[in-house]
Amino acid sequence: MRxxxxxxxxxxxxxxxxxxxxxxxxxxxRHDVWLALRRQRPVGVDxxxxxxxxxxxxGYADCDKIVKxxxxxxxxxGTILASVGVGDSAGGQTITLMDPPxxxxxxRPLMRTMRQSVVRRRADAVREKVLxxxxxxxxxxxxxxxxxMRLLPMVAAGDILGIPEKYWETIAFNTTASxxxxxxxxxxxxxxxxxxRRVHHQLFACFTDAIETRRRDxxxxxxxxxxxxxxxxxxxxxxxVMLNCYSVALGANSTTxxxxxxxxxxxxxxxxxxxxxxxxxxxxxxxxxxxxxWTSPTHHLIRRVTTDVELSGAQMAKGDWVCAWVxxxxxxxxxxxxxxxxxxxxxxxxxxxxxxxxxxxxxxPASRFALSVIFEALALRRVxxxxxxxxxxxxxxxxxxITSMPMRFTPGAVTA
Ligand code: HEM
Numbered sequence: 109m110r111x112x113x114x115x116x117x118x119x120x121x122x123x124x125x126x127x128x129x130x131x132x133x134x135x136x137x138r139h140d141v142w143l144a145l146r147r148q149r150p151v152g153v154d155x156x157x158x159x160x161x162x163x164x165x166x167g168y169a170d171c172d173k174i175v176k177x178x179x180x181x182x183x184x185x186g187t188i189l190a191s192v193g194v195g196d197s198a199g200g201q202t203i204t205l206m207d208p209p210x211x212x213x214x215x216r217p218l219m220r221t222m223r224q225s226v227v228r229r230r231a232d233a234v235r236e237k238v239l240x241x242x243x244x245x246x247x248x249x250x251x252x253x254x255x256x257m258r259l260l261p262m263v264a265a266g267d268i269l270g271i272p273e274k275y276w277e278t279i280a281f282n283t284t285a286s287x288x289x290x291x292x293x294x295x296x297x298x299x300x301x302x303x304x305r306r307v308h309h310q311l312f313a314c315f316t317d318a319i320e321t322r323r324r325d326x327x328x329x330x331x332x333x334x335x336x337x338x339x340x341x342x343x344x345x346x347x348x349v350m351l352n353c354y355s356v357a358l359g360a361n362s363t364t365x366x367x368x369x370x371x372x373x374x375x376x377x378x379x380x381x382x383x384x385x386x387x388x389x390x391x392x393x394x395x396x397x398x399x400x401x402w403t404s405p406t407h408h409l410i411r412r413v414t415t416d417v418e419l420s421g422a423q424m425a426k427g428d429w430v431c432a433w434v435x436x437x438x439x440x441x442x443x444x445x446x447x448x449x450x451x452x453x454x455x456x457x458x459x460x461x462x463x464x465x466x467x468x469x470x471x472x473p474a475s476r477f478a479l480s481v482i483f484e485a486l487a488l489r490r491v492x493x494x495x496x497x498x499x500x501x502x503x504x505x506x507x508x509x510i511t512s513m514p515m516r517f518t519p520g521a522v523t524a
Contacts, residue, residue, distance in 0.1 A: 130288075165419070178211075184207055189408060223470075264478030269329060366403055371402065389488070396476050404508060408432060
């Protein structure tokens with residue numbers, strides 16, 4: 109989705125909203141819709157194409173509550189719009205699709221392989237890999253940054269996940285294809301079903317081999333942690349290990365590249381902000397955090413109500429589907445001053461870009477580190493960058509992604 113600077117003109121009418129339509133996120137900046145929702149209809153009912161209805165919440169306080177109150181708002185049947193009405197075949201099996209307390213049995217050991225102290229310990233090796241990935245940008249010239257950044261999550265976290273490097277490209281491409289099979293960049297099959305079959309087949313082949321490799325040669329990584337895990341005294345069966353590999357790889361690949369791209373794009377559009385970063389690189393942690401809020405790589409998070417409940421006037425019944433529009437929450441003027449500004453001084457910055465509560469992103473330390481390395485390296489070399497061609501956005505109602513972004517990089521060109 110395009111992201112514009114400045115407050116949008118809210119939509120005049122909310123009639124006939126098609127929030128589920130992936131096409132509506134390709135060309136337009138949809139903050140006009142979310143602003144109108146927050147002003148006119150912060151809580152409402154929307155419909156999927158098959159007529160299944162779901163509650164839409166647009167304000168920060170409600171979204172924060174929905175995401176944090178896991179007893180009332182369950183993740184077990186799906187966390188994306190595509191699951192509304194049909195559920196998710198991996199429900200109850202993966203870290204993202206489980207509720208506390210069972211969820212903790214998976215999350216705790218995975219967390220141990222990905223927490224801040226681990227990222228710090230692995231920092232030198234990861235920095236070297238990230239710098240190698242962005243080396244072409246540091247040397248200048250024209251590059252399609254979106255294609256280059258596709259590999260960033262695997263470079264940043266592939267070793268933490270325990271996935272052999274030979275699979276990184278395949279996994280990076282296919283995880284995104286699995287959530288955007290209609291996007292022209294990712295439509296590798298004859299039709300959506302064929303694309304999904306192909307990408308799932310390749311993903312499961314990679315994960316099967318990664319699992320066998322780690323079984324023979326266990327390490328300090330996610331796959332090994334999954335293999336060593338016992339729930340109720342029984343090891344996790346291979347299918348479940350595989351589904352969790354998929355879930356973690358998807359979490360990584362569907363988000364991190366787009367925060368990198370959208371942040372670079374915002375800085376290209378506002379060279380004054382980039383100059384501030386170049387002159388004072390100590391703001392880079394704030395830049396990364398604001399980049400995550402600005403991008404809000406997941407437009408929404410879905411939950412299902414476990415009991416009859418009321419929230420902000422909505423009388424919901426057990427089994428109702430609920431959508432927290434995180435991207436809208438991250439522009440809520442009740443919480444963020446100047447929400448349509450890219451503000452390096454924003455503090456605090458309690459954005460929901462990484463989620464919140466029990467499901468808060470476990471990859472946040474790894475992705476924050478990788479993003480910091482990129483901006484530190486560009487700042488150190490005083491690289492100027494500008495867009496040189498057409499930017500293409502991901503065909504998805506879930507992920508705010510960029511699939512192509514040609515840019516020119518000029519080292520030493522940011523002058524004091
Ligand atoms: C800028 C980068 C990233 C963003 C913005 C992001 C965003 C998110 C969000 C919004 C959630 C919450 C989902 C929910 O509540 O249903 C989440 C959870 C998760 N993320 Fe990330 N993510 C990023 C990077 C990563 C990386 C690099 C990895 C893996 C290496 C990862 C793995 C996960 C996993 C496994 C979960 C599920 C945690 C749980 O359910 O307990 N993410 N992420």
